Amino acid sequence: MRILLIEDERKISAYVKRGLEESGYAVDPVYTGREGLDWAESAPYDVIILDILLPEMDGLSVCRELRKRGDRTLVLMLTARDTVDDRVAGLDAGADDYLVKPFAIKELYARLRAITRRAGEAPKSTVMEFADLTLDTRSHQVRRAGRVIELAAKEYSVLECLLREPERVLTRTQIAEHVWNYDTYNQSNVVDVYIRNLRRKIDDAFEHKIIHTVRGAGYRLSLDEMD
C-alpha cells in the first residue's frame, strides 16, 4: 500500500513514516496542504493521511478540494482534539475516518486496515487467498500449503499487491507505485529483484508455480502454466 502523508509537524511525520515503512507501506511525506493536493494528483495512492492543522491550506479544505475534483482516495484525518465538532467537520469534508493525536502506530495500522476493508479494497476477512497461498493482513503471516513463509516487508507488499488482483497482469509500474514511495520507485529493476526473491520463497519448493512473468507486460498470479 502506498500512502500520502500530509502533516507539517516533522516529528510526527517522521514517526508515522518510519512506523509504516517498517510494515512495508510506502510513504510519501509532504508538509503543506497545497503540496498534498499536487501529490495526490500525481500518483495512485491507496490512502491519504491528512492532518487538519496545516500551513497554507488546512486539511478540511484539502479534503473538500479532493472530493470536488472527484478524487475518491481514502482519507484518514488526523485531529489534535477529540471533539464531536472536529470529527463531524472531518467527515463532512469527505474524510473516511479520523484518528486523534497522539496515537500509537498500532492504532494507525488498525485504522488503515479498517478503512481499506470497508472500502472493499481488501476482502472482508483479514486473510487473502490464492490457491494454497494465504496472506493475513493482520498478522502479516504468509503461508503456502500450510507452511509459514518468512518474507521481508517489501516482499510482503509486492505479494499483497499481486494478491489483490489475481489473474490480472500488473505492470512493473503498477506494482512499484503501490509498494515504493517516490524516492525509490524510479530505480528501474527494483520490482524484478523482489519478484525474484518472492519466487524463491514461494514457488521454488512447489511443483505448481503461481508467480508468472508475462513477457513485455509484467507479472501475474495464476495457476496456468504460461512461462
Ligand code: CA
Ligand atoms: Ca499540523
